[in-house]
Amino acid sequence: MGALPLEQEIEYPTSDGQPMAETPEHQTVMIDLILGLRQRYAAVPDVLVGGNFFLCYERGNPRACVAPDVLLAKGVGKWNRPNYLLWKERAPSLIVEVTSRKTQRKDQYFKKSLYERIGVEEYILFDPLDEYLTPRLQGFRLSRGRYQPIRLEDGSLLSRTTGLRLQPEGERLRLVDAVTGRPMLWPEEVDAAYTREAAARQAAEERLQALEEELKRLRGA
Numbered sequence: 001m002g003a004l005p006l007e008q009e010i011e012y013p014t015s016d017g018q019p020m021a022e023t024p025e026h027q028t029v030m031i032d033l034i035l036g037l038r039q040r041y042a043a044v045p046d047v048l049v050g051g052n053f054f055l056c057y058e059r060g061n062p063r064a065c066v067a068p069d070v071l072l073a074k075g076v077g078k079w080n081r082p083n084y085l086l087w088k089e090r091a092p093s094l095i096v097e098v099t100s101r102k103t104q105r106k107d108q109y110f111k112k113s114l115y116e117r118i119g120v121e122e123y124i125l126f127d128p129l130d131e132y133l134t135p136r137l138q139g140f141r142l143s144r145g146r147y148q149p150i151r152l153e154d155g156s157l158l159s160r161t162t163g164l165r166l167q168p169e170g171e172r173l174r175l176v177d178a179v180t181g182r183p184m185l186w187p188e189e190v191d192a193a194y195t196r197e198a199a200a201r202q203a204a205e206e207r208l209q210a211l212e213e214e215l216k217r218l219r220g221a
Contacts, residue, residue: 091119
């Protein structure tokens with residue numbers, strides 16, 4: 001019987017060669033969530049936010065891997081990883097799957113059971129096209145090692161791990177600060193706000209310049 005391969009000789013996958021998401025709508029939701037969570041935790045050194053990269057959950061078995069759409073892990077460094085090896089890290093605090101008809105059975109059954117078993121504190125599913133999941137936003141939270149449904153309030157749900165409320169808006173999912181009630185801006189909203197701010201600043205500078213010129217004219221009259 002041959003010797004077992006050394007740990008360093010086992011290559012765990014870093015890509016499945018598949019596109020990031022099935023549709024532009026699914027991709028948009030993933031990007032919104034990843035960028036929003038990264039923004040929220042930008043100043044926190046031990047919170048990792050990523051998505052669509054492999055979570056390998058069984059040491060020595062390179063086939064025991066899944067690629068969550070959105071993953072947030074607390075108590076780990078932000079350094080770039082080719083994959084997330086569970087036996088070297090701690091279980092993610094939050095996983096979100098932007099689900100579809102093609103992935104529904106895997107998301108609802110296999111992944112839910114897996115994430116419960118490995119200790120993912122919160123698991124959230126969102127169906128952006130409202131194709132099959134009723135309600136289209138669902139969440140589960142660990143309680144004594146088992147997932148219990150997270151109660152919806154006006155169609156939204158609270159993530160205790162992040163202090164954010166997830167709220168469907170059309171085909172997208174808005175992150176809202178549960179304490180302040182302030183929504184986190186999507187990328188195009190950030191750009192629009194910056195443009196408005198720049199225009200307002202320029203207008204204020206032009207008004208100030210006009211006032212200074214008027215003062216000079218009055219003083220010289």
